[in-house]
Amino acid sequence: MNILENVDLRAHSTMRLGGTTRYYCEATDRMEVLEALSWAQQRNLPVQMIGSGSNIVWKDEGFSGLLIVNKILRYELFKEDETNVYLTVGAGEPWDSVVERSVQAGLTGIEALSLVPGTAGATPIQNVGAYGQDVSQTLTTIEAYDTAARDFITLPAYDCGFGYRTSRFKATDRGRFFITAVTFHLTIGNPEGPYYPAVGNYLREHNITEVTPATLRQAVIAIRSAKLPDPAVVANCGSFFANPIISSGQFNQLSADLDTEIPHWKHDADIKVSAAWLIEQTGFKDYHDSETGVATWPTQPLVLVNEAAANTTALLAFKQKIITAVQAKFGITLQQEPELLPL
Numbered sequence: 339m340n341i342l343e344n345v346d347l348r349a350h351s352t353m354r355l356g357g358t359t360r361y362y363c364e365a366t367d368r369m370e371v372l373e374a375l376s377w378a379q380q381r382n383l384p385v386q387m388i389g390s391g392s393n394i395v396w397k398d399e400g401f402s403g404l405l406i407v408n409k410i411l412r413y414e415l416f417k418e419d420e421t422n423v424y425l426t427v428g429a430g431e432p433w434d435s436v437v438e439r440s441v442q443a444g445l446t447g448i449e450a451l452s453l454v455p456g457t458a459g460a461t462p463i464q465n466v467g468a469y470g471q472d473v474s475q476t477l478t479t480i481e482a483y484d485t486a487a488r489d490f491i492t493l494p495a496y497d498c499g500f501g502y503r504t505s506r507f508k509a510t511d512r513g514r515f516f517i518t519a520v521t522f523h524l525t526i527g528n529p530e531g532p533y534y535p536a537v538g539n540y541l542r543e544h545n546i547t548e549v550t551p552a553t554l555r556q557a558v559i560a561i562r563s564a565k566l567p568d569p570a571v572v573a574n575c576g577s578f579f580a581n582p583i584i585s586s587g588q589f590n591q592l593s594a595d596l597d598t599e600i601p602h603w604k605h606d607a608d609i610k611v612s613a614a615w616l617i618e619q620t621g622f623k624d625y626h627d628s629e630t631g632v633a634t635w636p637t638q639p640l641v642l643v644n645e646a647a648a649n650t651t652a653l654l655a656f657k658q659k660i661i662t663a664v665q666a667k668f669g670i671t672l673q674q675e676p677e678l679l680p681l
């Protein structure tokens with residue numbers, strides 16, 4: 339295992355901001371994870387594991403510990419019967435290639451998550467979701483090193499505390515587990531409707547009547563490519579804010595006060611409000627802030643883009659402008675989705 343020193347963290351966040359990490363290594367299997375952890379423990383250093391950095395923002399002061407980039411590769415299909423297939427993937431597998439391979443195998447269950455950047459091992463962290471699917475619907479188990487048990491463990495999905503864009507890995511047990519593999523239960527066959535509205539529209543407009551995992555993937559790729567920037571080209575972390583969840587009482591009051599139709603979705607007994615709409619209404623649509631060098635993406639104001647930001651401090655200043663404006667106009671506090679590291 340090769341441990342490097344003083345590595346630039348900008349290469350490890352698709353926002354391309356932040357300081358340096360004191361120590362850096364890549365883990366390609368479970369033994370290397372153990373080796374890295376014991377190396378850090380001997381030196382009393384904090385440890386942070388990441389995938390491809392598409393949902394993190396590094397602080398300008400950098401990280402004083404050991405950064406482990408998960409590069410564990412594995413792709414194994416277990417066909418239980420004519421319908422049910424279990425797919426186990428290494429945590430470091432690029433997520434979209436996992437989706438692509440599962441679709442090519444005629445499997446349904448994760449095709450709506452096409453083109454979500456990042457690694458397979460990061461998908462449980464915020465219960466990655468898009469276009470009507472999230473990983474909690476198909477994930478069965480997680481293999482991870484548990485720093486509390488000091489051993490590798492297998493965690494069933496029901497024990498992951500999944501919720502909307504969250505899990506126990508992001509909440510109570512933040513930093514406790516180093517995920518090495520994830521297993522999904524997929525099925526052989528076609529995805530069943532009703533489809534997510536944007537997907538349904540695309541299928542109708544393109545006269546696609548037989549919806550297969552491949553055609554659904556094709557629809558999602560087309561919709562996402564038209565709407566979202568490619569992080570390999572434009573520095574961004576996807577949605578910078580989660581859609582806020584408010585009580586139906588607060589929602590009804592707000593709708594009456596504003597006398598307008600607020601885009602929303604039902605969320606159990608509560609209401610999930612479109613953060614993109616809230617941001618647009620405060621004048622931040624296609625907004626290019628010369629003061630901070632940060633902009634909102636023209637076709638999706640939820641996405642903050644680093645056009646010319648000098649540092650993370652500038653990004654956070656722009657984020658705060660949006661939060662303050664939305665709070666002042668709607669009384670709703672937007673929450674940042676990408677994690678600010680180190681904690």
Ligand SMILES: Cc1cc2nc3c(=O)[nH]c(=O)nc-3n(C[C@H](O)[C@H](O)[C@H](O)COP(=O)(O)OP(=O)(O)OC[C@H]3O[C@@H](n4cnc5c(N)ncnc54)[C@H](O)[C@@H]3O)c2cc1C
Pocket residue numbers: 352386387388389390391392393394408429454455456457458459460461463464465466467468515516517518566567568569574575576577677
């Ligand atoms: C253009 C764009 C579009 C996006 N669209 C979506 C979307 O539609 N839906 C959605 O949910 N997200 C979306 N995202 C966010 C992002 O793609 C996901 O959160 C993805 O899962 C992050 O993967 P990563 O490997 O880059 O994780 P990182 O950014 O490297 O890490 C994210 C978090 O997971 C932890 N982590 C990563 N790997 C491990 C591991 N093996 N073990 C333990 N902890 C780990 C890290 O410590 C960190 O807390 C988008 C991002 C971009 C840039």
